[in-house]
Amino acid sequence: MSESSTVDDSGAREDASEAHARVLDRYRLGRMIGVGGFATVYEAIDERFESPVAVKVLAENHAMNLDIRERFLAEAQLQRSLGGAGVVAVHDLGETPRRQPYTVMALAAGGDLKRRVEALRAKSVAPSSADALIVAEAMARSLAALHAKGIVHRDIKPSNLFIFGASEADSEADSEVDSEASSTASTVADQGPSVLAASETLLLGDLGFAKQLGVVSGLTVAGGTPGFRPPEQERVGQIDYRADVYGASAVLFWMLTGRSAPTDAREAVSSLTKAGVDKPLAQVIANGLSEEPDDRQDTITEWINELRGARRGVRFRPSGRHRRGQRSRWRTVLSAFGFLVALGLGGVVGWFVNEQVGQTMIDEPGLTIESFPDESVHRRGVLGEMTVTIIGPGTMNVGETISFATSVSGAESYAWLGPDGGLYEGRQLFSITGTHDGVATVSVLATRADGRTLTVPAEVTVVGDG
Amino acid sequence: MESGRQSLSAEAGEFVSLEQDAKVALLDRLAISSAEGATESLDTLLRLIDEHRLARPSIRRLIVNDADVDDVNQDVLIRVSQRISSFRGESRFTTWLFTIARNTSIDFLRRQREHDQLDEDDRLSTAQRVSSMIATRSDLQAAVDALPDHYRLPLQLRDMQGNSYSQIAEQLDIELNTVRSRIARGRALVAAALQPFDGGSP
Numbered sequence: 001m002s003e004s005s006t007v008d009d010s011g012a013r014e015d016a017s018e019a020h021a022r023v024l025d026r027y028r029l030g031r032m033i034g035v036g037g038f039a040t041v042y043e044a045i046d047e048r049f050e051s052p053v054a055v056k057v058l059a060e061n062h063a064m065n066l067d068i069r070e071r072f073l074a075e076a077q078l079q080r081s082l083g084g085a086g087v088v089a090v091h092d093l094g095e096t097p098r099r100q101p102y103t104v105m106a107l108a109a110g111g112d113l114k115r116r117v118e119a120l121r122a123k124s125v126a127p128s129s130a131d132a133l134i135v136a137e138a139m140a141r142s143l144a145a146l147h148a149k150g151i152v153h154r155d156i157k158p159s160n161l162f163i164f165g166a167s168e169a170d171s172e173a174d175s176e177v178d179s180e181a182s183s184t185a186s187t188v189a190d191q192g193p194s195v196l197a198a199s200e201t202l203l204l205g206d207l208g209f210a211k212q213l214g215v216v217s218g219l220t221v222a223g224g225t226p227g228f229r230p231p232e233q234e235r236v237g238q239i240d241y242r243a244d245v246y247g248a249s250a251v252l253f254w255m256l257t258g259r260s261a262p263t264d265a266r267e268a269v270s271s272l273t274k275a276g277v278d279k280p281l282a283q284v285i286a287n288g289l290s291e292e293p294d295d296r297q298d299t300i301t302e303w304i305n306e307l308r309g310a311r312r313g314v315r316f317r318p319s320g321r322h323r324r325g326q327r328s329r330w331r332t333v334l335s336a337f338g339f340l341v342a343l344g345l346g347g348v349v350g351w352f353v354n355e356q357v358g359q360t361m362i363d364e365p366g367l368t369i370e371s372f373p374d375e376s377v378h379r380r381g382v383l384g385e386m387t388v389t390i391i392g393p394g395t396m397n398v399g400e401t402i403s404f405a406t407s408v409s410g411a412e413s414y415a416w417l418g419p420d421g422g423l424y425e426g427r428q429l430f431s432i433t434g435t436h437d438g439v440a441t442v443s444v445l446a447t448r449a450d451g452r453t454l455t456v457p458a459e460v461t462v463v464g465d466g
Numbered sequence: 467m468e469s470g471r472q473s474l475s476a477e478a479g480e481f482v483s484l485e486q487d488a489k490v491a492l493l494d495r496l497a498i499s500s501a502e503g504a505t506e507s508l509d510t511l512l513r514l515i516d517e518h519r520l521a522r523p524s525i526r527r528l529i530v531n532d533a534d535v536d537d538v539n540q541d542v543l544i545r546v547s548q549r550i551s552s553f554r555g556e557s558r559f560t561t562w563l564f565t566i567a568r569n570t571s572i573d574f575l576r577r578q579r580e581h582d583q584l585d586e587d588d589r590l591s592t593a594q595r596v597s598s599m600i601a602t603r604s605d606l607q608a609a610v611d612a613l614p615d616h617y618r619l620p621l622q623l624r625d626m627q628g629n630s631y632s633q634i635a636e637q638l639d640i641e642l643n644t645v646r647s648r649i650a651r652g653r654a655l656v657a658a659a660l661q662p663f664d665g666g667s668p
Contacts, residue, residue, distance in 0.1 A: 064579040066572060070528055077526075095530040099578060 023047075025094050027055050027104060038062055038423065039072070043107060046091075053091060054107040056206075061453060063100040067417050067443060075206065076103040078151075086145035087204045088162055110163025110200055117158060117255055120194055127255045129277050131195040133311055135161075135255060138202035139248045140304035146204070147241050147300060153204060156247030157228040158254060161202045195255070228260065230293070242293040245303050249288025249296075261289050280310040381456035386410035388446045390458040398464045401433040404442055411446035411454070418442060434462035474499060478510045481518060490560055493520075497559040500550045508550060508658060509614070512543050512651045515563065524567035528575060540593040540650040542570045547658035596653045599660070600625040609659035610652075617652035624649050 022029040027044045033054065034041035044055045062068040073093070080090040084106070092104035110116065113135065117127055127135075139161065146153055196202070230246035250261040253268060257275045262268050265286045272282035284306045290296045297303040369379050377394040380387065388411070392404035405428060408414045415425040419432060419440040430442055443457040477484070477492050484492065493514065499507035515521055521542045522535060529535050545566050553562060574591070600606055600621065610618060610626075619638060623629045631649075635642045 064575055066528070066575065069575070073527060073530070093530060101530045 024055065024057075024096055024102060025092075027053060027092075027094075029055060038068060044104075046104070052107045052109075054088075054105045055102055056105065057096065057102040058100045060098055060100050061447075063098065065445070065453060065455060067455060068423075068445070069101060071417070071423070072101055072103075076101070079103070079105075079206065082146070082149060082151075084203070085149070086142040087206065088164075106164070106203075108162035108164055108203070108205070110165075112159050112205065113161040113163065113195075113202060113251070114158035116163060116195060121258065125194055126258075126275075127195050129256070129281055129311075132252045132255050132277075132281075133307060134196045134198075135202065136248065136252055136304060136307050138196060138200070139251065140300050141201065142203055143244050143248060143300040147244070152241055152243055153247065154243050155229070156204070156244055156251055158251055160205045161251070162205045163196065163200050164203055165200045228254075240293065241299060242296045245288050245296045245300060246290075246293075248300065248303065249285050252285050253289065256285075263291065265290050265295075278310070281307065284310045377458070379456055379458050381454050383446075383448070383452060383454040384410070386446055386448050386454055388414065388444050388454055388456040390442070390444055390456055392442075392458055393460060395461045395463055396434050398434045398436060398462060401431055402460065403429050403431045404458055405429050406444045408444065408446050410448070412449045414444055414446040416442060417445055417455075432460075434460075436462065437464040438462050474507060475510045478514055481514055490558055493559040493563075494555060497550060497553050497562070498555045501553040501555075503551075505612075505655070505658075508547060509651070509655060511550070512546065512654050515546065516543060516647050516651055520560070521563055521567040524564045525571050527568070528571040534574065536646075537591055537593065538567075538571050538574050540653070541574070541591055542567050543650055543654035544592050544596055544657040545570055547654040548660065550658070592657075593650065593653055596657050596660070597625045600653065600656055606656055606659065609656045613652055613655060617648050617655065620645050620648045621652035621656070625653070 024044075026047045028047055030043040030045065032040055033043050034056075039056050039058050041054055041056045044053050045051070046053045058069065058072045062072075076090055076093050079087055080093070083089065088108065089106045090103050091106070094102050094104070096102060120127065139156070142161075143153065143156070228247055228250045230243045253259070253261045253272065256277055257271050259271070262271065268286040268289050269279070269282045272285060273279055277285075284297075284303075287306075288296050288303055297306060369377060376391055378389060378391050380389045382388075387407075387409050389407045390404050391406075393402050396402045404416075406414070406416070407428075413425070415423045416427065416430045417423055418430070419442060423445070424430065432440060432442060434440070439459050439461050441457050441459050443455050446454045446456075448454075474492070474496055478496065481489060481492070493511070496507050496511040496514070500511050516539070519539075521539055525535050525538045525542070529538055542563075546563065549566070553559065570592075577591075600610060610621060613621065620634050620640075623634045623637065624631070629637070631642055631645050634649075635645045638645070640648075
């Protein structure tokens with residue numbers, strides 16, 4: 001990768017050379033270990049302690065975008081407040097000379113679960129049921145910690161589960177697998193559980209730009225990662241902890257079969273048993289993958305208890321076992337949490353969109369808003385050749401679910417920015433459900449090949465019953 | 467009325483030990499009293515915002531760098547003074563402050579982003595502009611003179627005589643941070659005299 005930087009893309013070359021020499025505050029940046037549309041993650045050394053950390057830097061072209069910047073900082077604050085319970089610990093927050101915010105986090109010596117399992121598969125080692133159970137225990141620990149804080153993660157997936165606590169020997173073996181010279185990695189003898197060592201645990205890598213907090217935003221939004229997101233996130237509805245029961249089950253399904261979860265729970269059982277998983281265990285995982293949240297395990301604790309039981313040969317009821325109405329307890333807990341968050345920050349908050357009067361930061365002028373007799377509103381933003389149009393209503397009622405549609409041309413990529421601050425890529429339609437009075441803003445962020453971004457906001461007034 | 471204000475400032479002295487609800491209610495009463503033109507209420511309000519760092523959580527939502535947060539906080543104090551006359555108590559003061567702090571942060575980011583495209587004058591923060599106006603506009607003299615000594619002296623030494631913060635700290639024998647906050651609040655109080663009838667929404 002670094003050798004090829006002498007050709008073509010000058011922007012990339014600049015970034016690469018920069019990465020080697022850069023010191024941010026007391027953090028000496030090393031190699032890039034992750035890159036996404038919005039942020040880049042580097043391995044780094046905390047010079048005060050001479051200890052390794054991971055530094056996640058918000059992309060320069062997004063650093064001064066109000067929405068993205070705020071989302072990035074909010075995520076860092078939330079992650080920090082969790083103190084490493086369930087998610088990777090955040091140590092510090094800073095800003096580069098180019099005003100890009102960055103977070104400093106614990107470095108996962110063991111890499112992520114996706115790479116770990118894929119590296120094993122490349123050596124023709126398939127994860128066993130025992131492996132899946134060890135991973136299940138680790139996921140359950142992390143998710144229980146998160147759920148105890150009232151947070152639904154909603155985007156559990158192998159690439160977002162980071163491996164901590166590796167023994168020295170393990171981490172050396174891992175780093176061989178992870179290094180650029182992975183093809184030359186020495187073969188590891190097949191013995192016992194091969195995915196996670198007993199000393200290792202899994203933490204969620206982030207609370208994500210693309211996830212979480214639908215609960216506290218007071219609005220639920222569709223989102224997540226295809227293949228791992230629960231069905232209730234495809235449509236729009238009430239999301240609760242059982243979304244993560246689904247996600248964790250989907251991770252186990254992927255480990256054991258190498259595929260993403262099917263929509264039909266019965267198909268899940270047969271795929272798992274074909275892959276050599278015992279029927280009772282397959283059934284517990286399939287229950288967790290039920291389309292209806294009511295048919296899944298109620299809590300992550302119940303889920304892990306059933307998995308443990310299945311290993312001991314205890315049978316569990318198949319899908320469809322729950323009484324409807326059992327859920328209200330959780331909903332009360334969730335909305336209470338949303339309220340507490342709203343009251344947080346010393347009472348000076350009111351983070352609701354409706355109180356952020358005036359001033360929306362738009363990258364470029366040229367936003368037009370047109371209302372039509374059918375009450376739909378067309379918002380169109382133009383930046384050079386790039387055009388973004390959002391069509392949707394201007395008002396909605398509490399309890400109502402509405403959809404926005406977008407048409408984007410001349411852009412390399414685009415994403416929706418939900419009222420929860422999450423970014424959702426790869427969808428033309430975006431739905432929200434109003435849960436309290438106010439103004440909700442949904443935006444489309446479109447990025448051109450040259451990196452310039454156009455943000456088009458669509459505001460919808462949520463009208464209460466009273 | 468006078469005794470009402472005195473009780474407000476007495477309550478403000480116990481701010482830390484008040485329950486959250488009582489804090490919010492006290493701020494509302496101070497803000498309404500300030501909007502009615504009570505300078506001592508405005509002084510108390512600004513002091514509470516500054517000392518108890520009430521605007522900072524909102525600023526931190528967008529601004530990372532510590533020095534930048536300080537700058538924005540100063541500008542927030544000035545904006546509060548300039549616009550408090552439009553506060554009607556229709557929303558909680560904390561909400562109103564949140565909006566001001568947020569918009570001030572947004573303006574700061576915008577100034578940074580457009581830094582290269584702007585005239586020298588536009589690049590200045592509100593606090594810097596107020597500072598230079600204090601130095602140059604004689605009509606502000608009355609507003610400066612009306613300040614209580616603990617604001618007036620540091621402000622004159624800084625904005626009219628150009629001393630550094632540390633020189634002022636030494637001359638007046640007060641802490642450097644106290645000098646900074648008194649100058650910031652003094653400027654904010656003078657700014658209230660700049661646009662007394664600016665009734666724009668936050």
